[in-house]
Amino acid sequence: MDRSLQEQRLLLPFARALRIADAQGEVTHGLPPELSHYSVLQRHYFAQAGQAGGTQVSEPLYSDVFNDWCIVVARRLDGVDGSFRGVVYAVLSQDHFHRLFAKLSVGEQGAISLRSGSMRLAARYSAVDPASAVGLGGQEISARLRQRLQADPQQGWYMTETALDGVERIVAYRRLPGYDYVVLAGFGTQSYLAGPWAEDALRYWGFTGLVLVLIAIGSVFLYRQHRRQYRIASYAARLAREQNLMLDNDLVGMMRVRDRQICWANPAVVRILGYSEEALRGAPTRLAYKDDDSYQRVGALAYAALQAEGRFRTQVQLRTADQREVWMDLSGAALSESESIWMMVDIDKLKRSEELAQHLALHDPLTGLANRRLFEEHLQLGLAHAQRTGHGMALCYMDLDGFKPVNDRHGHEAGDEVLREIGLRLRRELRSNDSVARLGGDEFAWLLTGVDDADKVLPLLQRCEAAIRRPILLSSGASVSVGCSMGVAFAGRDGHSSEDLLAAADEAMYQAKRAGRGRVQLAGADAPLVAEAG
Template sequence: MKFASNPPFGNRSAIAPFAVGLALYVAALLVRIALWSVEPRLPFAPFSVAALLTFYLCGSAPGVLVVALSAGTVLYLGAPVQWAWTQRWMPEISVVGYALITILIGWLMERGRLAVRLADLNREQEMMLDNELVGILKLRGRKAIWRNRALEQMLGYGAGDPLGEDMRTLYPDEDSYRRFGEDAYPSLREGGTYRTQIRLVRKDGQAIWVDMSGVMLSAGRDESMWLLLDITELKRYQEQVESMAFRDGLTGLPNRMLLLDRIHQALPLSERTNRELAVCFIDLDGFKDINDRFGHDAGDRLLQAVAVRMQACLRGNDTVARLGGDEFVLVLAQLHSREECQAILDRVLEFVREPVAVTADQSAAVSASIGVALCPEDGTEPELLLARADAAMYAAKRAGRNRVHYFHERHPAAANLAEA
């Protein structure tokens, strides 16, 4: 016999079959009362059958056994009638007893099943909270009041080590701590969630990247729950992929794709601030001869040294990129004047001319020819500015090399581009 898993009164689906069983039980009871005058010792079987059917329809196998035993006990006590009041009120006493037994058993079974389910839920919750992968942190305000084992391992803390009265200790600097609070908590207090990727600091001082998401548990107590996943290895892999896609493999400088993106970003800023942007195309003079004389390894060492020197000449918001071979491009943003641009490029010419140790005992030197296209004077599109800077660079080479030439200073090589 197969029984359902729902206990009596356990859910609404059990109410209908229980009512059917109870109706059968009451019908059997009425038959018993009606026939009392005929045969006071009428077998009590209809009561037992009705009770068994009631619990069967409710889907409680243990309940069937318990009620069967209870019915037998009541039958045994009620059959040897010795007093008149017992004979008269035996049916009523029986129905009340069965009703109480039914309710009690249903309540006890429901309590037992709820206790088992609650224990299962507690075990499941404990397994989730004490996982080895996702760190969980509970905060009141911005102070830690609970964390799981995975978070301790992630941040390098022991079971008894405090995270600090304030979460500031987990951030690399005051500015990142402040920005996170300003970005995250307004969203949480409005009932939303917040997710970001942020750099945190372990107890030993090592920086890690984490994917961090949170939700407000209680706005009144200012309590929030945060899930943290260590994505340091993923970030490292992304950086490697981006480096291969957007960086020159020899010098580590931006390649053409990243260069165009940098120009795209700088153009709107230049327009808003009404300041000039300079795209400067650089070709090294004499590099081929060094390659032929000392070999490609020596040429690579020279290119690396030149790349470092160019970076040292620039300001924080400028860019130097390598397009390939001995061709470089500078993007000088937010120029206050033509003189400022010229001063930077004069410094580049000077630094590039300095000799470079290309072998253990030999040095070599190159110079640079630089062509400059200015925005908005010479164009407002990245590709057009690059093309005009390239044309100006060839004009610088024809004019004697080791010099700077601006596109707006008309030259034969740029004649066609000037009309573009």
């Protein structure tokens, strides 16, 4: 990297230095031999490049290394994952601009200066005192210039006494396109307004045209300098990026791919996929995918994104050499039209834990049935389907009879065994498309799709009631029995929303309990539909 910077340095004779700093602001390349350590962490241009990206031009600042005022042109360096890795920057001293301005003819009392957008003086040449460095880094300007900038911050002219040397000048200014800097060129009034007043207008407009030409020439020169610096910074950024991409490690898998064939893979890929380095080299990337569908799908998305944005990231299941399917965080960055670099991180344990956490959040830990939250989601979907298709749906709300005596006599562990067994029996008796849930305590509920009257519901509920009444053998050897009371509400007839339907079925269940338990009660009916099935 140092050799590359030295080569580029020869192409930039006007730059005092060309350097690279890492993400912590430590200069890692381009320091002179006498400096072993130098940090730019506190420099404003370092923070700007890190946050905004693109090419950043600093305010005039004083260099402790060169003991001179200078301007820094910096560009952000990114890693393959888009993270900030540092900056590459060039140092342009005020002396360079001073020599450039001195080559321009501005008359015996003329002056040219370069100021930042905040009017901080970066460089100045005055024909009255060519060697003067007065005002560098300062913001002292005339009141007249301040007025003109408020009226037109882009370009204009004015005539006043210069604040730095007291010479009266006619000055034209123009803001450089694309950069927060202003060039000012002034001619002394004694030299250019000494003739008869009849010639004033002609001289004035001739002078104004000359000033604008000088400003245009200076703007083009600075623009070409910055364009050249941009190309060099891009080249240095590419070198740094490729160097970081090739880091050999055993944690993050990295592959270089050309036309979907593996050119190179690091040890982490060998460990993650289980193939040898020889087997991976030259192999198609298809061998890492679990099927043709995922290979084609990821390929279509990835290479479209690489062409459009230069990078791509997804999470996908890959297949290892021993046929295990593991979750990977896969990200790629384009190196050219045909080549790309890919990184893979094993996230299989994380994805499995996410799936388990999601299951636990939506299911009752004791019975494995859906919990209230998941049941209400299924209820809302069922109502929407019923309204859309016109098919019926019933909600059954059940509370166990005689469960509290089991808890009191045999203990809570026995009660848990009873609840688990009831959950298993309901699963066996209900249809595969019927959603069943434990809502809490000894209350259960389920949805019956495609039914809209009691005649269709009754046979199924009788089977469930009979299954629940069968004796339950506890792990202690004791045998217990429980019954149930059920309430039934039909979609549309008893409620259009999930809240209304749940409330109707719940109230019907409590009606069944008040009527003597072991009963099925339809919402809105005066008497139970059926007593205990026997």
